[in-house]
Amino acid sequence: MTDAALTRTDAPVRTRPRRVWTGALIGAALAVLAGASLFIGVSDVTPASLLAGDTDAAFLLVASRVPRTVAVVLAGASLAIAGLIMQMMVRNKFVEPSTTGVTEFATLGMLVAMVLWPGMTVVGKMGVATVFGLVGTWVFLRVIRAVPVRQLVLVPLVGIMLGGIVGAVTAFFAYRLDLLQSLGQWSQGSFASVMQGRYEFLWFAAAMAVVAWVAADRFSVIGLGEEFATNLGLNYRRVMAIGTCVIAVITASVLVTAGIIPFLGLVVPNIVSLLVGDNVRRSIPWVAGLGAVFVLACDIIARTVRFPYEIPLSVVVGVIGAGLFLWLLLRKGSRAH
Amino acid sequence: MIALDHVTKRYGTTAALDDVSLTLGDVGVTALLGPNGAGKSTLFSVVGRLIQADAGTVTIDGRDVAETPSSDLARTLAVLRQDxxxxxxxxxxxxxxxxxxxxxxxxxxxxxxxxxxxxxxxxxxxxxxxxxxxxxxxxxxxxxxxxxxxxxxTRYVLLDEPLNNLDLRHMTEIMRLIRRLADELGKTVIVVLHDINFAARYADRIVALRDGRVVADHDVSGFMRPEVLADIYDSPVEVHQIDGKPVALYYE
Structure with a gap:
């Protein structure tokens, strides 16, 4: 066909070898960073000391370093997937749980749990946060129905405003009830307090990531819009409901374990979109891998930059994530999806 | 066959489809014409179960669209919307x-x-x-x-204004393709068009809608008559035979 010459851009077709190399790079980075994460900390745990039979080091590894590393990987991977799924559902590249009020709703849920059932287990708190996250996602989806899909920037703006309102309500009650500080502790993104017995909720997030993976094609079709999905015989409402659950559970379980990790669900899927496109079945392993690598790297920076002290992960993620996001927006030739 | 039986769909007080009874899908290519707001897209949406009719039923090969599982219909009927x-x-x-x-x-x-x-x-x-x-x-x-x-x-293919935003060459290309879908692959194509002459050249049957009603339903030679066209568009339309094919002139 000669009218290949008529295309607006003459971008070369993305070749597979390049993808393979980038994939291998992400895999290698994941292995290296996860390994490094195991051996960074105040106490000396080194491969040598483990081989020498140092039982203290082995205990520390099992009780703290391994859980922390696993938690970081699960949170990074699943939160990035939550962002991807939400972007497909809303058909907008600028949404993720923290730009749509979902995170704020879940935080409000945490506060409600703290006030009404002070002695509640963490699982219970997570349950309440999940319910609030579900409500938050539903409210957001309802509100943006009134916003034309093509108003790309308006959709996240509405979400941020919604989040602002819910966040203000939460802050008000937390202030009046003298819970501002403990709410701050919960919601400040950090994996410092993660150890055995305090991260396992993240497996719920991992389970939801698997659900998203299994239903990947359905989310791709949903990303084409309601009319396309209906034409292809898809039960639009059911897939939207599944997506809502995936987003709420992932948001809530990461929130109770590690707090708010901003930008992750925005930056990672957008970078992957540039690399391999938006076919969810193809992109979801990339999103998971890159999400894990991103949070691992940020966590390691948070632990080493003021060694032996830690700075909050959310600060590192916020700085790097905002930088990356600006780059995505201003990148030469960006079509500003 | 796609059969609409007394189908009505209202938006507020205006009826986009007003008690339409129509059978489609007997010939290879059926063109749906009509002025803006005539109800063409609404008809497609109702047939394609994208919206629900307020009254009446739509059946496809005898099966009620409202009661047939959407995933079954997706193997019988494909709808491509405009834009x-x-x-x-x-x-x-x-x-x-x-x-x-x-x-x-x-x-x-x-x-x-x-x-x-x-x-x-x-x-x-x-x-x-x-x-x-x-x-x-x-x-x-x-x-x-x-x-x-x-x-x-699918057996039935519904295309809603597939020529939108295309230049002349691509318009012809798409219309030729639609003809081939019917002739070579045996599909039943129903297509919304704006250009009378494209419809006359490529369709077997032309149905015209206006104000939510069917106002004309003919084969090409029956449709391409000045009195029929003037009636649909409320403005005079001349029809000339060029190379043995009817061409409507509506530029005056």
Whole structure:
């Protein structure tokens, strides 16, 4: 066909070898960073000391370093997937749980749990946060129905405003009830307090990531819009409901374990979109891998930059994530999806 | 056969479809014409179960659209709406692959892959298969959408203004393709058009809607008469025979 010459851009077709190399790079980075994460900390745990039979080091590894590393990987991977799924559902590249009020709703849920059932287990708190996250996602989806899909920037703006309102309500009650500080502790993104017995909720997030993976094609079709999905015989409402659950559970379980990790669900899927496109079945392993690598790297920076002290992960993620996001927006030739 | 039986659909007080009874799908290509707001798109939406009629029933091969599982209908009827805006970065191949969704549910069999290849070949999209949709020209993108519909492998194909935003060459290309879908692949195509002459040249039967009602329903020679056309569009239309084919002149 000669009218290949008529295309607006003459971008070369993305070749597979390049993808393979980038994939291998992400895999290698994941292995290296996860390994490094195991051996960074105040106490000396080194491969040598483990081989020498140092039982203290082995205990520390099992009780703290391994859980922390696993938690970081699960949170990074699943939160990035939550962002991807939400972007497909809303058909907008600028949404993720923290730009749509979902995170704020879940935080409000945490506060409600703290006030009404002070002695509640963490699982219970997570349950309440999940319910609030579900409500938050539903409210957001309802509100943006009134916003034309093509108003790309308006959709996240509405979400941020919604989040602002819910966040203000939460802050008000937390202030009046003298819970501002403990709410701050919960919601400040950090994996410092993660150890055995305090991260396992993240497996719920991992389970939801698997659900998203299994239903990947359905989310791709949903990303084409309601009319396309209906034409292809898809039960639009059911897939939207599944997506809502995936987003709420992932948001809530990461929130109770590690707090708010901003930008992750925005930056990672957008970078992957540039690399391999938006076919969810193809992109979801990339999103998971890159999400894990991103949070691992940020966590390691948070632990080493003021060694032996830690700075909050959310600060590192916020700085790097905002930088990356600006780059995505201003990148030469960006079509500003 | 697609049969509409006393179908009514209102938006507020205006009826987009006003008690329409119509049988479609007896010939290869049926063109749906009519002024803006005549109810053409609404008719497609009702037939394609994208919206629900307020009254009346639509049956496809005897099965009520409202009661047939959507996934079954997706193997009988494919609808392509106008102005398809896809925000996702998908390649041509991805899009055509989704056309197999009603059959594969995401797990592609050998047969599904054959359908995909055939659809890509049929629309000459082979060299563009790994291009992202946002890197294509309007005509190429429209071909990619038609390829997706083709991979869906349905008996009925409904195309809502497929010539929108295309230049002359691509308009002709798409219309020739629609003709081939009917003649070579035996599909029943129903297409909304704006241009009377395109309809007269490529369709077998022309149905005109106005104010939510069917106002004319003829074969081409029956339709291309000044009195019929003037009645539909409320303005004088001349019809001339050029090379033995009727051509409407509505520019005066």
């Amino acid at each position: 398809n805006h896809i925000a996702a970065r998908l390649t041509v191949h991805d899009l055509v692959e989704f056309g197999r969704f009603p059959h594969s549910k995401g797990r592609l069999t050998v047969e599904d892959r054959e359908h995909i290849e055939r659809a890509l070949d049929y629309l000459d999209l082979g060299p563009l298969r790994d291009r992202f949709l946002d890197e294509l020209s309007g005509g190429q993108r429209q071909r990619a959408f038609v390829a997706m519909i083709l991979a869906q492998d």
